[in-house]
Amino acid sequence: MSTTQTNKIEIIKAATSKINEVDFENLSFGSIFTDHLFECDFKNGEWQKPVIKPYAPFLLDPSSRVFHYGQAIFEGMKAYKDEDDAIWLFRPDENYKRFNKSAVRMAMQEVPEDIFMNGLKELLKLDEAWIKRGKGNSMYIRPFMIATGTGVIANPSDNYKFMIILSPVSAYYAGEVKVLIAEHYSRAANGGIGAAKAAGNYAAQFYPTSLANKQGFQQVIWTDDATHTKLEEAGTMNVFFRINDTLFTAPVSERILDGVTRKTLIDLAKSEGINVDVRPVLVSELVEASKNGTLKEIFGAGTAAVVSPISGFSYQDVYHELPNNEDSMALKLKDKLTNIQNKIAEDTFGWTVKV
Template identity: 60%
Template sequence: MKNVPLAIDVVEAKASRIDSVDFENLIFGNVFADHMMECDFKDGQWQNPVIKPYGPIQLDPSAKVFHYGQAIFEGMKAFKDDEDQVWLFRPEANIERFNISSKRLAIPEFPKEVFLEGLKTLLNLDRDWIKKGFGNSLYIRPFVIATEPGVSASPSKTYKFMIICSPAKAYYSGEVRVFFADKYSRAADGGVGYAKAAGNYGAQFYPTNLAKEQGYQQIVWTDASTHEYLEEAGTMNIFFRVGEKLLTAPTSDRILDGVTRRSVIALAEEYNIPVEVRRVKVAEIVEAAKKGELKEIFGAGTAATINPVKGFGNKGEKFELQDQEDSYATFFKKKLMEIQYNKAEDKFGWRMLVEKD
């Protein structure tokens, strides 16, 4: 497959919509910046990308994305520091995972250099949409969908790659409690759990709704075979603090290799916080909670960064967690945000500056 030329066409919006946006009262993912990136795959190769005003796209009703679910996406963020510099956080890891997801869904991989060049161009056009201050960011949603018309059960021959951006504040508001899954499953061995396939998220909405009826905001998924091992939360990887030790499940073909998860593990090792990456039993966490040894549960993901969990439910039992003065969740969130917003040294080389055009 030929590489796409780096010549990216840019069509600027005639007027910005930014003055109509209340940045203090944003609902996550409901407002979008002025421009988007679009690139089509046809005739066996990706075509020249274009950045143009945000707006609807037109698809044939028989486009294969609607019938066979060939769709993957990523979640990334851009941050602005006190000097109005714009930064990305580990974008190459997201691009790598984007193409791993694509491969699993039989979608052509998108060239890394075009992805990055296009993203930087897009962010420079919409720099004003990235607000300064801890908690403020521009959420970046790259995705690919199958566009070939036809309902034959086969991979599409044409695709559309896009990047859209949404100004964001904190993802969750209020206290979060989770339910340990004991019936429904998110993913199985040999499946697509490790990919950011659209269907993974669509399939979890129904059991999550059932959990919400019982007062929980998210599900912590367990292994599909036995429901004995805790694996991943609805939109996050999950961590457990038992005593001073941090536990999290290993990645597999059922569990997403989260960029924030990787970062938390690296920070734990850097600051000598004991961390064990191993299978974590439901019974182990329930017993720790009963003994008062379970100090914290928190989720880690791009949208939420670090999200503390106040309590959990399992087989009719409910457990509440006490606030910790030396909270690991608070520590990791602070360390991550200091790197993301260019307020601390980046020992890991995670930040990427988006230089002005």
């Protein structure tokens, strides 16, 4: 291992690279990590010297607050390589802002912008060989922060660890996605943490999702917990509904994550002349539109799958199959977006940022 200094980040390089062990043609999402990670600890009331070092397990005390009280947040981002091998990020400022919004809601320390952004960029540069060119290929970036303070008392931690890890991914195909509309279980409370990208929001969905899986549905579309009449989000994706030629999606709220792909698709659809209506969408409207044939599409929007077409939904034990559309808005918007992200089409929105 060699140690150098860049932008105040200490860099400890791995002695050897694992890259030749990786089959880039058969990547399983989020399971392979690059040679290095970025780490910065908050302790004694301040952020310590950041370091990039070989990806490896690290030590935690058994009483670390993350284990007992769940102070843990993350972001999901992607980096892309263009035909000239330049590395590009997509709207990283949105992820950075949301990360600190999550930090505030979970009573955690906010991460300074230079630590977040420089750490991210230096790590991507060091492991740039892991980023592959070509549409659908990208580097999935996982910034996350955990409470490392010790003691089993239910108070916010004094110490935190901020890390960034990188996982190369290829075009994501989830297979056919049938969804179940939630009638009993819920993802988020009014006045709760649904808008934060908090670790606990995800574990909460696993059990009800496993029940849906057993019934043959891949995902759950969550509804408001008080009445189960309003369509909210799918847990790892925001959701769009196309009725006739209008796209509907729920407004973000303290129960719904302010998705970067969601807001990007809204802008992209508008620029394509598509009518977008951001307002609460009722389950009853969806059922009615399905019955009268005006419901054309449902799709999810998120960093991992980008755009994920849904083939049908179940509500009150009735399965509603969606039609096959030759003019799928989901596929059109996905194509537009991935062309911008992979620098195949011009980015007239100023969303892409060179590393």
